[in-house]
Amino acid sequence: MMTLPIDHPPVATPKVGVLLVNLGTPDAPTTSAVKRYLKQFLSDRRVVEIPPLLWQPILRGIILNTRPQKSAKAYAKVWTEKGSPLAFFTAGQAEALQARMEGIADVRYAMRYGNPSVADQLAAMKAAGCNRIFIAPLYPQYSGATTGTVLDEAYATLTAMRWHPAIRTLPAYHDDARYIGALKSSIEASLAKLDFVPDALVISFHGMPERTLHLGDPYHCHCQKTARLLSEAMGRALIVSFQSRFGRAKWLEPATDNTLMKLAREGTKKVAIFAPGFSVDCLETLEELAMQGHEQFEEAGGTHYAYLPCLNDSDVGMDMLEQIIAQELAGWI
Numbered sequence: 001m002m003t004l005p006i007d008h009p010p011v012a013t014p015k016v017g018v019l020l021v022n023l024g025t026p027d028a029p030t031t032s033a034v035k036r037y038l039k040q041f042l043s044d045r046r047v048v049e050i051p052p053l054l055w056q057p058i059l060r061g062i063i064l065n066t067r068p069q070k071s072a073k074a075y076a077k078v079w080t081e082k083g084s085p086l087a088f089f090t091a092g093q094a095e096a097l098q099a100r101m102e103g104i105a106d107v108r109y110a111m112r113y114g115n116p117s118v119a120d121q122l123a124a125m126k127a128a129g130c131n132r133i134f135i136a137p138l139y140p141q142y143s144g145a146t147t148g149t150v151l152d153e154a155y156a157t158l159t160a161m162r163w164h165p166a167i168r169t170l171p172a173y174h175d176d177a178r179y180i181g182a183l184k185s186s187i188e189a190s191l192a193k194l195d196f197v198p199d200a201l202v203i204s205f206h207g208m209p210e211r212t213l214h215l216g217d218p219y220h221c222h223c224q225k226t227a228r229l230l231s232e233a234m235g236r237a238l239i240v241s242f243q244s245r246f247g248r249a250k251w252l253e254p255a256t257d258n259t260l261m262k263l264a265r266e267g268t269k270k271v272a273i274f275a276p277g278f279s280v281d282c283l284e285t286l287e288e289l290a291m292q293g294h295e296q297f298e299e300a301g302g303t304h305y306a307y308l309p310c311l312n313d314s315d316v317g318m319d320m321l322e323q324i325i326a327q328e329l330a331g332w333i
C-alpha cells in the first residue's frame, strides 16, 4: 500500500467563493410582483411560526389580497431608476467586496426571497469551480427568521449535491468591535452634516414577535447588546425601539412609531434616527423611518427630524465587512 507523506498537496486547488445573502425584495413596485414576493416570504415557517394549516388560509385568503397593493404603493415611493434600494445596495456591496478580494475569492450575492436565489448562486459558484464556499447572511443580529432561514436554504440546496463544497458561515457580528466602530463613524459623519443638533438619538431595529424571545431566539438580546456597546463607544445615551410591526401578535417593544410620538409629546423637538440592524437601506428604513417616522414625529410636535443612512456600500461599512469576512476565511485564503 502506498503511503502519502503527511504534507502531500491538496487533491484540488482551493477556490474560495463568498456569497453575501440579504432578505430580498420584489422585482418591481407593482401589486403582482409584491404579491409574489410576500407569498414566498410569508410562507417561510421560520418567519411566521403558525402551523401552515392555520396560517396558509389567512395568508392566501386575506393578507395576499390586501397587503400587496398597500405595500406596492410604499415600494413605489422608494424605488429608483436603479431599482429597489435593497437590491442595488446589496449588489454594490458584492461588487465592492469583489474589488477588495480580487484573486482571493469569487464574490457574489443572493436573496433569501426573490432573485438572484441562494440555490442559483450556489449552483453557479459550484459550476465555477468553488470548492470552499463562505455564506454570509447580512444580518449583524442573529434571528431564526433572518440568518437561520438563509442557512436553511443554503443547506437545502447542498442536500441535492453529490459533491459538496466545504462550507463556512458568518456568525452574528452584533458585538464585534469593528461593526460597532463602523456604526459610530457612520453616525458621527451623518450627524456632522446636519444643520441641527438632535436632542435625542433613536436606534431602531426591525421587530419580531415577542414570543420568539421566550422561545430562545437571541435576536432581542443581540439588539440590546449592539445598542449598549454603541452607546458606550459614542459616549451618549441612545433610545432603543423596534419597528415594522406585522400581524396581531405582541411584538418586541417599545415600538418605533410610539417612541417617536412620545418623545415629541414630552417635549423633545429634535431627533435623529438610525437603524443598525439593516446592512443596507430598504423599504423599512427609507419609507417607514425616513418618511413615515418624520411625519409622525412632526405631527406630535417635533420640529427637526433626520434619518441617518445605513452603512450600505460605504468605505467604512465595506472595511468592516471585508475584515470580519477575512477573519472567518483564515486557513482558506
Ligand SMILES: C=CC1=C(C)c2cc3[nH]c(cc4nc(cc5[nH]c(cc1n2)c(C)c5CCC(=O)O)C(CCC(=O)O)=C4C)c(C)c3C=C
Residues within 6 Å of the ligand: 023, 024, 025, 026, 038, 046, 047, 048, 067, 071, 084, 086, 139, 143, 145, 146, 206, 207, 208, 209, 244, 246, 277, 278, 281, 282, 283, 284
Ligand atoms: C433586519 C432584520 C429583519 C427581521 C428580524 C425581520 C423580521 C420580520 N419581518 C416580517 C415581515 C415583513 N418584513 C418586510 C420587509 C423587510 N424586512 C426586513 C428585515 C427583517 N425582517 C427588510 C430588510 C425588509 C425590506 C425589504 C425590501 O424589499 O426593502 C415585509 C415586506 C414589506 C411589507 O409588506 O411591509 C414584511 C411583510 C416578519 C413577519 C418578521 C418576523 C418574524
Ligand SMILES: [Fe+2]
Residues within 6 Å of the ligand: 206, 244
Ligand atoms: Fe421584515
Ligand SMILES: [Fe+2]
Residues within 6 Å of the ligand: 244, 283, 284, 288
Ligand atoms: Fe414596514
